[in-house]
Amino acid sequence: MTDKNASTSRKYLKPPVTEVGVLGWLRENLFNNWFNSLLTILTIYSLFLVIPPLIKWAFVDSLWFSDAAACRDIDGACWSIIPANARFIFFGFFPEDQQWRPLTAMILLLALVLYSQNRRSWNKLLFPIWTAGLFVMGWLMHGGLGLPVVETAKWSGLPLTLMLSLFGMVGAYPLGVLLALGRQSRLPAIKSLCVVYIELIRGVPLISMLFMSSIMFPLFLPEGITIDKVLRAQVAIIIFTAAYIAEVVRGGLQAITKGQYEAADSLGLNYGQAMRLIILPQALKIVIPPTVGILISAFKDTSLVVIIALYDVLKTTKVTLSNPKWMGYSSEAYLFLAVLYFIFCYAMSNYSRKLEKALHTGR
Amino acid sequence: MTDTTAQKTDATIDQPIIELIGMHKWYGDFHVLSDINLKVARRERIVICGPSGSGKSTMIRCINRLEEHQRGRIIVDGIELTNDIKNIEKVRTEVGMVFQHFNLFPHLTILENLTLGPIWVRKEPKKEAEETAMMFLEKVKIAEQAKKYPGQLSGGQQQRVAIARSLCMRPNVMLFDEPTSALDPEMVKEVLDVMIDLADEGMTMLVVTHEMGFAKSVADRVMFMDEGQIVEENTPHEFFDNPQNERTKLFLSQIL
Numbered sequence: 001m002t003d004k005n006a007s008t009s010r011k012y013l014k015p016p017v018t019e020v021g022v023l024g025w026l027r028e029n030l031f032n033n034w035f036n037s038l039l040t041i042l043t044i045y046s047l048f049l050v051i052p053p054l055i056k057w058a059f060v061d062s063l064w065f066s067d068a069a070a071c072r073d074i075d076g077a078c079w080s081i082i083p084a085n086a087r088f089i090f091f092g093f094f095p096e097d098q099q100w101r102p103l104t105a106m107i108l109l110l111a112l113v114l115y116s117q118n119r120r121s122w123n124k125l126l127f128p129i130w131t132a133g134l135f136v137m138g139w140l141m142h143g144g145l146g147l148p149v150v151e152t153a154k155w156s157g158l159p160l161t162l163m164l165s166l167f168g169m170v171g172a173y174p175l176g177v178l179l180a181l182g183r184q185s186r187l188p189a190i191k192s193l194c195v196v197y198i199e200l201i202r203g204v205p206l207i208s209m210l211f212m213s214s215i216m217f218p219l220f221l222p223e224g225i226t227i228d229k230v231l232r233a234q235v236a237i238i239i240f241t242a243a244y245i246a247e248v249v250r251g252g253l254q255a256i257t258k259g260q261y262e263a264a265d266s267l268g269l270n271y272g273q274a275m276r277l278i279i280l281p282q283a284l285k286i287v288i289p290p291t292v293g294i295l296i297s298a299f300k301d302t303s304l305v306v307i308i309a310l311y312d313v314l315k316t317t318k319v320t321l322s323n324p325k326w327m328g329y330s331s332e333a334y335l336f337l338a339v340l341y342f343i344f345c346y347a348m349s350n351y352s353r354k355l356e357k358a359l360h361t362g363r
Numbered sequence: 364m365t366d367t368t369a370q371k372t373d374a375t376i377d378q379p380i381i382e383l384i385g386m387h388k389w390y391g392d393f394h395v396l397s398d399i400n401l402k403v404a405r406r407e408r409i410v411i412c413g414p415s416g417s418g419k420s421t422m423i424r425c426i427n428r429l430e431e432h433q434r435g436r437i438i439v440d441g442i443e444l445t446n447d448i449k450n451i452e453k454v455r456t457e458v459g460m461v462f463q464h465f466n467l468f469p470h471l472t473i474l475e476n477l478t479l480g481p482i483w484v485r486k487e488p489k490k491e492a493e494e495t496a497m498m499f500l501e502k503v504k505i506a507e508q509a510k511k512y513p514g515q516l517s518g519g520q521q522q523r524v525a526i527a528r529s530l531c532m533r534p535n536v537m538l539f540d541e542p543t544s545a546l547d548p549e550m551v552k553e554v555l556d557v558m559i560d561l562a563d564e565g566m567t568m569l570v571v572t573h574e575m576g577f578a579k580s581v582a583d584r585v586m587f588m589d590e591g592q593i594v595e596e597n598t599p600h601e602f603f604d605n606p607q608n609e610r611t612k613l614f615l616s617q618i619l
Binding site (some may be wrong): 013101165259260262265266267268269273277278281282285339359360 | 388395427428429448452455456458459460462464466467468469470479480484486506513514517529
């Protein structure tokens with residue numbers, strides 16, 4: 001702390017300069033020997049072959065807001081398929097005059113997510129705010145209390161994707177943490193229950209879980225009782241994702257040294273307090289990167305619900321493509337979907353990096 | 364708070380604050396501690412030394428139940444350690460512990476490290492806990508670091524914070540498990556100084572250490588352990604100048 005001032009006789013030199021300016025950088029990194037120079041030239045040439053036609057197709061020769069007939073006469077991309085069918089792609093079979101409701105619900109959902117990404121809003125208010133938000137969303141989607149009822153069978157498009165993923169994550173995360181703790185339990189019954197759960201679920205593909213939830217599960221229910229199909233898919237996604245989260249969290253728990261448990265014990269904290277205040281905050285922080293990996297793949301995996309005839313945003317796009325008017329523009333449609341998925345996934349991974357930085361406390 | 368402690372001290376002044384009676388411990392088949400008998404009076408300072416693997420750390424870790432003993436009795440301030448979790452938690456609030464590797468909570472600031480126990484275990488209001496914490500940080504001469512994280516402090520500073528963290532729980536006994544062994548040499552003194560201050564204030568202390576200078580100047584009794592037994596115990600003066608047991612003599616000749 002004080003050594004800098006103490007040793008005034010000591011000289012501090014600048015590190016040697018090895019490269020100067022752009023040219024120096026170019027020579028150092030791209031043309032430092034004949035092989036690298038050759039690779040650089042080849043790369044530039046192939047980019048030259050690919051990029052201009054791509055730009056021409058996507059931006060110069062393309063149409064953005066036309067009808068289907070106009071698209072037949074151009075060589076470029078027909079982006080018009082998206083705006084022309086936006087309502088169906090985004091909202092699917094939700095009654096057209098009521099589509100403001102899923103739109104509002106989605107905006108509300110995004111607002112809630114944006115609000116809670118700020119760590120300063122992680123306080124006692126967060127839970128009631130989410131509860132209220134979810135209640136309003138449920139009311140908007142389902143109706144009642146003055147709004148016409150829309151059955152869940154008609155929920156489709158982007159709201160369905162977002163809801164399945166968000167509630168999938170929010171439900172799977174705590175369940176996964178509990179399973180990880182259970183797997184470390186000293187009580188044999190709890191431990192083996194968790195091990196069986198995790199290994200069983202991880203040994204089965206999500207598709208088969210979805211099939212089971214939609215076809216087998218109703219067979220076990222008493223006659224006359226039905227559980228909503230969307231809800232069943234939602235539960236299957238939660239159960240599935242939780243098993244993966246559990247194993248990642250277990251890795252984090254194992255990274256915590258024995259000394260931390262002992263320090264917590266010697267202060268007189270009980271098991272719950274030690275876990276909640278000392279162990280989990282550290283363990284969960286360590287496993288942020290792999291956890292976000294799982295959440296991202298869970299988000300993308302929601303597109304598998306098409307196989308039990310739920311119309312998520314991927315399926316509504318496919319349906320649009322089967323319309324004879326718009327057939328043949330699948331490149332445009334799928335590119336659009338890719339960008340849409342990318343935006344959500346990138347936002348997640350970006351946020352996780354920020355969170356990691358914010359929670360970093362040295363060492 | 365102070366009133367009740369005072370009354371308790373008056374009533375139990377002659378009773379040892381820690382009593383180990385015929386205590387044994389095994390790790391699997393390995394007999395780590397054999398027939399340990401120990402009485403610690405209030406305000407007594409005991410230094411425990413011995414070769415590594417002699418069971419000295421294990422013994423003091425049994426006193427706050429970080430390790431479980433299999434036979435014999437351990438009584439701390441009138442509370443017998445049994446499997447009853449209530450008793451264990453009660454004993455742990457009586458006994459403070461300082462570890463070789465500090466074991467501060469890296470995700471919490473220094474101040475939060477200190478107030479965590481008082482707030483959650485002793486149920487103190489946050490403001491009061493913070494005042495106490497600042498008082499103890501002042502005492503270990505590190506108050507200006509309160510808002511930092513443990514990772515930003517030197518080893519000696521971290522260990523002083525660890526001592527302050529234990530003191531915030533207002534323990535009647537402090538256990539030190541090789542508190543200076545993981546420190547760079549130039550930081551040992553700042554930690555020992557804090558421990559000496561603590562001893563001067565009359566804290567009951569059990570210290571496992573190889574700092575013989577500390578033992579000579581502070582301890583009321585020095586104990587030598589080997590192969591899971593207390594081989595010799597005496598006043599520091601007698602212990603260092605006139606050791607009785609051959610193993611003690613050998614050990615002292617090697618470390619002094």
